[in-house]
Amino acid sequence: MMTLEPPQRILMGPGPSNVDYRVYRALTTPIVGHMDPEFMKIMDGVEARLRSVFRTANAVTIPVSGTGSAGMEAALVNFLEPGDLALICTGGVFADRMCDIVERAGARLIKVAAEWGRAVDPDEVQAALREAPGAVKLLAVVHGETSTGVLQPLEPLGRLAREAGALFVVDAVATLAGAPLDVDALAIDFCYSGSQKCLSCPPGLAPITLSARANEVVCSRRTKVQSWYLDLSMVEKYWGRERTYHHTAPISMIYAFDEALRLVLEEGLEARWERHARNMAALLAGLEALGLQSLPPASVRMPTLAAVLTPQGVDDAAIRSRLLSRYNIEIAGGLGKFRGKLWRIGLMGNSCTECNVLLVLAALETLLDEQGVIKAEGKGVAAAQRAYAAKPQAGRSAQTP
């Protein structure tokens, strides 16, 4: 019987990211029952910390018992009833997933599509809203689209949603605690994320937050939510004041999540955003020096994931496989129409360090040299070093995973 001894990876894909030893330690805390009064206190703490991370005062701010995609499904199926109209801003795999869920909910769909690698144009959203005045119940957008590396500016879309009387739903799976995001300032009605990206907890939880207005919509539905498991009117009764049993909470994961949130708040949200911005700037400078072209233009690049086109003639899978076997570094390839054509290099949470930036640039250059594409002479690393030197040094993290 093979023992459970996986290699120690440096996780630089689109999540999961590397996990702090304190979070692993929290996982070994002996479990208590999900209705134990001592667990209720832990839940209170998780909710309070999660509000700080989302920058919200929303009462309903909780981790849903599933991965980020469960958060997406919760976002859509709790608001949409058959025949309702949803406007989805698309331009990548995860926005397409939203469209799929909208259709499964029996709702009608307006798609406002950007070319993959570009942000959605608010003018097009506005035009679409004008064609269905007052009819759009929900406007949803992916903040950081990991399939393309695009960071969608949220403010103009939030304004349009408010003007149209639509709920504003934001997928922050790959950005929460890595890119500036203020749920209350942006008047987001429903925001969801995943535990395993910039929060650096293992995968398995989907933190969500729900505005009072959104909560009213859920509680005044004509029909039941199609998912019993994700029905927030019931989930909320467990996490809220009533503490009524719904389903058994994933205790150990909640322990880990609590510790991960503590780590985020100890660093400070702004410091964490700044760390991601600084390291990503250095990574992008290095990748450019290696001749790799970023898919999204400079104005809309995620600070948590770089998406660069695989050079012509390079064997995508071979390079990624060598990165993994020789350096234990995981990066990701392209999804959907970019399969085989894109490298996606994540700098999320604990994985977002200067060490990892320098290392992945050196390793990539070595392997591209072996494929005869460029000559290994430290160009990527040098460019990153210049980028770091050009920035204020305070707070730079030397942490390695």
Place this chain on the structure above:
Amino acid sequence: MMTLEPPQRILMGPGPSNVDYRVYRALTTPIVGHMDPEFMKIMDGVEARLRSVFRTANAVTIPVSGTGSAGMEAALVNFLEPGDLALICTGGVFADRMCDIVERAGARLIKVAAEWGRAVDPDEVQAALREAPGAVKLLAVVHGETSTGVLQPLEPLGRLAREAGALFVVDAVATLAGAPLDVDALAIDFCYSGSQKCLSCPPGLAPITLSARANEVVCSRRTKVQSWYLDLSMVEKYWGRERTYHHTAPISMIYAFDEALRLVLEEGLEARWERHARNMAALLAGLEALGLQSLPPASVRMPTLAAVLTPQGVDDAAIRSRLLSRYNIEIAGGLGKFRGKLWRIGLMGNSCTECNVLLVLAALETLLDEQGVIKAEGKGVAAAQRAYAAKPQAGRSAQTP
């Protein structure tokens, strides 16, 4: 900021049960990516071990990324399309939950109800099937109904399902690896469980297994499954041969689950069933000696959970609260119509030990004495001791949580 230091509980409710140190240790294994080739090998091992525990050769035998209720929802929404007819055997909270999900799926429902605390009568099921010949798509039943302590005999119901051409769906949340269950011998089409009961893994995963026939039904649907997250035609592509990305697997929980399955198989399924039967017999003897009356009759009692009526005049909540604060023992109260009227004492997985049986009987007697109901004189413990003495000693576990 309160630190994460919950008390160490002896978990004798209806789950979660106490977790072995090896499982906690597995949780601290550094995570790899969900598409890492090394993780794929771990998935292979989990699937193989889970097949042994379910006693099945079913290809699709996997842990769903959610708690047991997600397994229930997966069972129903993958098979049922709007207008389909489902027959649910009811008699407790969890069967009622099934009915709720059937209705959310837009399916039609036939309920065959037993009085709470009694098993469903196969003759009534047969009569109901005859009223809708050939029309019932799915017949579902809870094997161990933790809200009442009833163990439903499966064989007659499985035969009726087969004769009617209906899929046979079994909720084994509270019985898998604790009570005899052989998925293939019973020709169960879909069986689901929870990680945190007799498998003694933390909560967060719902192991499921799906017959080839059931898989065909899922793959030949006219409409999409209403849940994207639980759509088994897609989840299966990740766990099956294709290994196509669907959602990020909860890596750490899968590690823990793998170790929990190893522990089950090291003990051996039959030995584990026998341990549960032996300890439950002793617990029931002890409870009876304390004057506590079992809700279900002797013929249909679960070997993993005892359900006894709270004595007249006893303050249910006070006793359970004292058990927790003085002895760190968690047992559960009644649900639904038995709120305040029932004690539910679980002996599941690692929590199912002779030590725990003796301890809970002694503690309960002490507290009932303090409430003036009985005199503390070791009667419960004595009855349990006699029960143990009357049984073969081999394999008795002295393990404490």
